[in-house]
Structure formats: structure tokens, C-alpha cells
Amino acid sequence: MLADRDPRRGAGAAQGTMVPVTAPAASAPQAGDVLELTVGEAVHGGWCVSRQDDTGQAVFVRHALPGERVRATVTQLTARFARAEATEILQAAADRVVPPCRYARPGGCGGCDWQHASLPAQRRLKAAVIRQQLQRIAGIDTTVVVAALDGGDDGLGWRTVVSFAVDQRGAAGLRRHRSHEIVPVDRCLIAHELVTSAGVTGQAWPGAQSVEVSVVPQTGEVGVLVTGRPAGMPEVAADSVQIAGSGPGRSLMRGRGHLTQRAAGRDWRVNLGGFWQVHPAAADTLARDVLAALDPQPGEHALDVYCGAGLFAGVLAQAVGPAGTVLAVERDAAAARDARHNLRDWPWVRVRRGDAAAVLAGTDLRGVSLVVLDPPRAGVARPVIDALGTGPRRIAYVSCDPATLARDLRLLLDGGWELTGLRGYDAFPMTHHVECLATLSRRASASAMTSRSPAGREALRGSGFAMDPPIANPLPRPSSADPGRRSL
Numbered sequence: 001m002l003a004d005r006d007p008r009r010g011a012g013a014a015q016g017t018m019v020p021v022t023a024p025a026a027s028a029p030q031a032g033d034v035l036e037l038t039v040g041e042a043v044h045g046g047w048c049v050s051r052q053d054d055t056g057q058a059v060f061v062r063h064a065l066p067g068e069r070v071r072a073t074v075t076q077l078t079a080r081f082a083r084a085e086a087t088e089i090l091q092a093a094a095d096r097v098v099p100p101c102r103y104a105r106p107g108g109c110g111g112c113d114w115q116h117a118s119l120p121a122q123r124r125l126k127a128a129v130i131r132q133q134l135q136r137i138a139g140i141d142t143t144v145v146v147a148a149l150d151g152g153d154d155g156l157g158w159r160t161v162v163s164f165a166v167d168q169r170g171a172a173g174l175r176r177h178r179s180h181e182i183v184p185v186d187r188c189l190i191a192h193e194l195v196t197s198a199g200v201t202g203q204a205w206p207g208a209q210s211v212e213v214s215v216v217p218q219t220g221e222v223g224v225l226v227t228g229r230p231a232g233m234p235e236v237a238a239d240s241v242q243i244a245g246s247g248p249g250r251s252l253m254r255g256r257g258h259l260t261q262r263a264a265g266r267d268w269r270v271n272l273g274g275f276w277q278v279h280p281a282a283a284d285t286l287a288r289d290v291l292a293a294l295d296p297q298p299g300e301h302a303l304d305v306y307c308g309a310g311l312f313a314g315v316l317a318q319a320v321g322p323a324g325t326v327l328a329v330e331r332d333a334a335a336a337r338d339a340r341h342n343l344r345d346w347p348w349v350r351v352r353r354g355d356a357a358a359v360l361a362g363t364d365l366r367g368v369s370l371v372v373l374d375p376p377r378a379g380v381a382r383p384v385i386d387a388l389g390t391g392p393r394r395i396a397y398v399s400c401d402p403a404t405l406a407r408d409l410r411l412l413l414d415g416g417w418e419l420t421g422l423r424g425y426d427a428f429p430m431t432h433h434v435e436c437l438a439t440l441s442r443r444a445s446a447s448a449m450t451s452r453s454p455a456g457r458e459a460l461r462g463s464g465f466a467m468d469p470p471i472a473n474p475l476p477r478p479s480s481a482d483p484g485r486r487s488l
Contacts, residue, residue: 033074039064042125046113046432065093095121101189110177113432126434130402137406146424149281155429163212170206203234218262225272271334279427293439299323302370310339312372317346357383371395379404390416395440
């Protein structure tokens with residue numbers, strides 16, 4: 001069970017409390033100190049927060065759960081807060097489980113944040129963090145459900161892309177949390193079995209900086225991208241092997257230098273190292289739900305910003321048909337080439353390579369009615385939001401970071417939009433990462449948020465995507481001085 005959030009218990013119920021074990025009561029903790037803490041709410045990044053009674057010092061704790069009593073070792077101190085790792089659990093939460101991976105521990109691999117929590121608890125924690133970020137940064141008070149994706153009921157074996165770091169001895173491993181130090185591993189339990197069978201770990205990679213393995217579960221295809229200047233190339237079970245040195249070019253050692261991913265009923269070429277959803281079910285799920293959220297009609301004009309290999313542009317192209325148009329914008333040269341290749345069957349689609357803000361500034365967007373935003377973790381550039389104005393009738397915003405999503409939603413709401421749908425996806429089990437899909441409509445048309453066509457209504461029912469009325473009663477917008485605006 002998650003920690004009781006009864007407001008009658010005061011702020012400590014959410015923030016937790018602590019007493020020093022090795023530090024004086026009236027002093028801030030120092031690196032290496034051991035603290036006895038009652039842990040409060042989970043916050044963005046895979047931490048739980050506690051606060052020192054006498055100094056008000058916040059301590060962000062990994063490997064803990066809300067409501068637990070733990071002993072934690074301080075690992076880092078800043079002017080405003082401390083970071084720590086729970087090394088002993090004195091009173092465990094009901095949702096605590098034994099981490100399945102032996103590397104998921106204090107001082108171990110930093111890739112997984114919540115292996116010590118049951119999967120249902122992980123999803124509740126992620127939903128709480130999304131709500132927290134929306135409240136603190138955007139001034140939006142709403143609830144969200146983080147849903148499991150199909151496959152991998154135990155939360156393991158799902159990750160189709162893993163980048164192994166290589167240490168000075170040439171051993172491949174994964175980095176410690178907030179560190180450049182590399183932990184040698186024999187296998188990663190959240191990695192897909194095809195990643196493991198490639199045989200990257202346990203071999204020497206002298207001169208390499210990293211070895212990234214990408215796989216396609218539907219076909220068994222495997223690609224390996226090596227960065228650096230490897231002195232030799234160990235034998236790996238891969239269809240394509242490519243080396244990316246210090247220059248702009250790459251050396252193809254084997255295969256084609258790209259993978260053929262499968263989603264939305266067709267194939268998509270994606271270069272090695274290019275972006276594609278890492279959960280096997282994520283691309284299909286998001287393509288379906290973006291389409292249901294936008295409800296495109298034949299003849300409409302759509303815009304896909306940060307289009308990557310062109311997945312969303314492709315499903316929109318089929319929906320708007322030859323009477324409509326789709327403009328896809330992508331900055332990365334290799335991804336833009338993939339998008340042009342993948343979208344070549346639809347002559348009413350244009351792919352523009354370049355900075356999104358610069359491309360939109362030089363483009364007449366009158367007539368664009370639908371927009372997909374699928375930015376990197378840093379979120380949407382402010383000039384992109386400004387360029388959109390309120391001309392389109394609907395926006396689908398796909399985000400992998402609730403803090404930057406909240407920041408951008410605040411800008412969009414201030415610019416005349418209303419948030420009419422929000423859902424979360426557990427596309428990264430065992431980690432703190434979460435995928436979100438937010439739907440926005442022009443404020444003037446927010447009262448008419450039902451699908452306009454029988455096909456659209458059927459898609460909405462099939463996807464489970466609820467087009468809600470505008471989310472009501474937003475919180476007062478936090479002032480710039482409000483510490484709640486800071487992303488933790």
C-alpha cells in the first residue's frame with residue numbers, strides 16, 4: 001500500500017521526516033552520513049523525499065517507497081538538498097518486493113529505479129508524479145491512469161534498445177546512477193532476450209566507448225552500433241554492425257546499417273542509433289491512440305513536428321488521404337532520410353529537414369488543423385508553440401518527460417488551448433520513465449469534443465481513449481518565485 005496521504009497528518013505525511021544517525025541533529029547532513037528517515041512521496045526521477053525536522057533540509061532517497069522507515073547513506077549534498085540511497089529498510093511498505101536483478105541495489109546499476117516495488121505500485125507512483133508535476137509546474141489539477149502495455153507481465157525482457165558503456169579495460173556494462181562509473185554486467189533483465197543473445201557483455205571492446213544493441217522482436221533482426229575506435233571487433237550475433245568514429249561518417253561492417261521495424265500494419269526503416277520506441281508494444285499503441293485522439297478526416301491538413309522515422313505522419317497520411325496534406329519536420333539528417341523513405345507511398349506528405357522552430361517560421365501554417373508533437377526529453381521549443389498559435393483544431397502531444405510536458409502545457413493553456421485528454425503508459429517498467437499522451441483543443445471549440453465520424457468513434461472505443469470534457473478548475477498558476485515550479 002502506498003503511504004497514507006491524509007491531509008490531517010500534516011505536511012510530514014507527504015514529505016517524510018528524518019533523524020540523524022551519524023550527523024548532529026542541528027546540522028545539515030554530509031556525504032557519507034547515515035540518516036534514519038521516514039520517507040514521503042515519490043518525486044520525478046525515481047526518488048522519494050524526506051525533510052529534516054530542524055533544518056528543513058530535503059533529502060531525496062533512492063531504493064525507498066513512500067511511508068517506509070529506512071536508513072539511508074547520503075551520496076551528494078547541494079546547497080538546497082541532499083541525495084541518499086536507502087541501505088536498510090526498517091519498516092517496509094506493503095508494495096515492496098525483492099528486486100529481480102542483482103544489480104538493482106544501492107551502488108549498483110542506475111538504469112532501474114523501481115524494481116523494489118510491485119508493478120501496480122510502480123504505475124501508481126508514476127501516475128502520482130505526473131499529477132504532481134502538472135500541479136506544481138502547470139497549475140493543472142487532474143488525475144491520470146498509467147496503463148500497462150501488452151506483453152511482459154513481469155516487467156522484464158521488454159527493452160529493445162540497450163546502450164552498453166565500455167570501461168577502460170574494454171568491459172561492457174551499465175553506468176551507476178548519476179555517475180560515469182561503469183558496472184560490468186553479465187545481462188540486463190529488462191533487456192529483450194534478443195539483446196542478451198547478441199553476446200555484447202562478457203567480451204572485450206578495447207577502444208570502444210559504447211555498444212548499442214537494437215532489436216526487432218517481430219522478425220528477430222539485430223543491429224549493433226559501436227562508437228569510438230575499437231581495436232578489434234568481437235563476434236556478435238547481429239545482422240548489421242556499424243562503427244561510428246569521431247567523424248561524421250560511419251563504417252558499415254556487416255548488413256544494411258538500419259533495422260526494419262513493424263508498426264501500424266507496415267514496415268518502417270530506422271537507422272542504427274535512430275529513435276524508435278523501445279517497448280515492443282509502444283509504437284502500435286501510440287499510433288493507434290494518437291489517431292483516435294486527433295480523429296483526422298479526409299482532406300484535412302496535418303503537421304507532425306519532431307517526426308523521427310515518420311510513424312505518426314504515416315498514419316495521418318492514410319487518414320487524411322490524397323485530398324489532404326501532411327508536413328513532417330525532423331532535424332536529424334538520418335531520421336529525415338528514413339522518414340522520406342518510409343513515407344514515399346504518399347505523395348501528399350512532405351518531409352522537411354531542419355530545426356522545428358526555423359522550419360515553422362518559414363512555413364504558412366494556415367489551414368493546418370491537426371498537430372502531433374513528439375519532442376525529445378527537453379520538450380517543445382517555445383518558438384514552436386508560438387508558431388502554432390490557435391489555428392489547428394487539435395494537438396496530440398506525446399511526451400516521455402512529465403516535467404517538460406507540464407511546462408509546455410502551461411504555455412499552451414496560456415495561448416488559448418484546453419487540455420481535453422491525458423493518459424499515461426508504462427512503456428518503461430522498472431524505471432521512473434513514463435510516456436504520456438495529452439490532447440488539446442482550441443478553447444472556443446472545447447465544448448464539442450466528441451468524435452465527428454462513425455469511424456472515429458469506433459477508433460476511440462477500440463483504443464479506450466476517453467475524450468473528456470475540458471479539465472476543469474485549474475489551480476492558480478504558480479508564481480515564478482514558487483519553489484513548486486522547480487522540476488525535481
